[in-house]
Amino acid sequence: MDKQKGRGRFVFFCVAPATILFFIFVVFPTINVFRMSLYKWGGFSANKSFVGLENFKNLMKDAKFFQSFQNTVLIIALVTMVTLIFALTFAGILVRAKMKFKNFFRVIFYIPNILSMVVISAVFSAILDQRNGLLNGILSIFAGKEVSISWLGSQKTVIYSMVIVLIWQAIGYYMVMYMSSMSAIPESLYESADLEGVGPIKQFFTITLPLIWVNIRTTLSFFIISSINMSFLLVQAMTQGNPDGGSEVFLSYMYKQAYTNGSYGYGMAIGVIVFTFSFGLSAVINAVTKRDVIEF
């Protein structure tokens, strides 16, 4: 009995520091975001007034917020789909195909992930430049006349430019993740498939994909979270929502409202929406991708 008690105490003291830190730095601030979303507050003074759900009501009438919401959803959807396809393809090729310079390519693909967003935004500002950018230059060669598209200057193109940057940046990371789980698949499975006369593409869909499904599910949550975060960093460094909200995503909009527009409570209301949205989306994705786990 006494031993049991002593063990309980030991476990308690082991877990306590982490739990306390978790509450101070995660749970408490999150609750605070929810609480502050019910207040009107400028961000500096002590004058806070409780307004209930008014911030949310205003939010529903805010066209700029919906614009940023649309942009974010577009980024999440496109970046996830395209990156997933590219990363899986590259990983499959690098793991399965017999080719030289495998490690070299692995490093090359991974490099964009090491670069900071500020560097990436500077690089892509040069590539997407209208007057003497690389992209317009290449397009001019193929078109046979001077192409002058303002990639960052129109609401129609700016968000796709961001998507391209984010995909370029993310492929290496996910590729390395898929490669690691792909190389864990026993070689014997592929050998017997070869003997049965199954081609490499069918091998990929019937052997590789089902066996790394758990890994893909995990990365889908990563995609959602990192698209939301990375798009904010990119917008902050590259366009700051220009032109006229065309590249605004909801974290950058929240930041603007909370810290430069003097409407902190309103910003926190956006925070609550972002929080709920990303949690909800992750849960939905998790539910619809649930399969029986196949083991080898």
Place this chain on the structure above:
Amino acid sequence: MKIKRVFSLLLAGILATTTLASCGSKGGSSNSGEDKNVLKVAALESAYGSDVWKEVVKAFEETKEGVKVELTIDKKIEDKLRPQMSQGDYPDFMLLSLGREAGLTDTLLKEGEIAPIDDVFDMKIPGEEKTPKDKMMSGFLDAEALKPNKADGDDAYYFAPMFYSPCGLYYNANLLETKGIEVPKTWDQMFELGKTLKDKEKEGEPSLFAYPMAGYFDAFYFALWSNLGGVDYMNKMAAGDVEAWKSSTTDEFFKIMGDLAKYVEGSVVGNANPQNFTKNQQLILDNKALFMPNGTWIVGEMSQAPRADGFKWGQTALPVSKEGETSNVLTFIENAWIPKQAKNPELGKEFMAFMYSDKAAEIFAKYGAAQPIQGVTAMFPEKDKDGNPNENITLFSVLDNANAVMANFTGKQTADGRNLKTVTCETFNSVVNGEKTVDQWKAECIDVVENLQ
């Protein structure tokens, strides 16, 4: 066991001494703060550098014998002052404008922690016989921007105007000269010039207009509003007055902006962001565009950039509606003020008056900063530090034929999801790239103005 005890004693000893030491340093600083002859000056280190303040402080100490100045100067002065102020240790003189990102001045103003300074302008400037009011350029003391609480019925001055910078249209004077183009005086002439240039665009003629970022339009709008409807109208528009925004003068304003949008250089919107705005400024240096709204700091900002042969900065006031009218130029000023909780406000006020002395103004002028006193442009040295003719002399002369007006969007024109400055400035990008019409832009502005309260 013994070792452990010695060790813990040692630790306790260290703890005790450091605690005492930190108490000691706190006591020391509060003692010096009570000294009547110590003046605490805090200033933002801006584009003019930090040496300028060291020289001015020295000049003040020479004028007022026995006074010792403690100078705090930093590029992020708010971070340095925040801990001191929370301890009740306030400077006696501050140079820090409204509208900074950290918003220190704005917050203290809102909380009523800034002292009124009416008597400073009637005070004899240390070392001189005149008062700041005698020497001030006309118009500067009429600016409502210096009386931020006027709307609440308080007519006192809270800010002293420092370092003025006219924000007109900047251009390459040499290009206009060689092409034989005269600086347009009216909007009709302006747009006619724009049309002529646009027709010959294929032959490599420059575009009429460019802007660094849409945010630079605030100064442009203030000048345009005051030209169209007078200073009162400008103040009302800046404050988000619904009547003013719905008036016929506002229709005129939108018409001019809509016409101007047609003549904006094609790559401007794509580069109108903090990462690339210098590319838009480069358009002027490369003779790709004729005019752009900016401030006198542009000379220093682009001093290392390559430029067309013979490039020479020029500045003009905005065109007017009818020939013969005098144009207004929005003049950017920085705010000097005295915290209510300053320990030595009298000395702070004397220092503030000293800012308008010839001695101080000459030092400021040497570093490119202009105090708003009469004859200050004559104080600019003829050559800059590289030995070239000082371009400030020509740039500041724009006010010889135009009136200075002052205004800003203060934090009061914002509401949840709405910001008057953002909607007036940023939406112009959409008008230029064709995403929105001028009417849509106007409707958005009026929606914001109507929902500010």
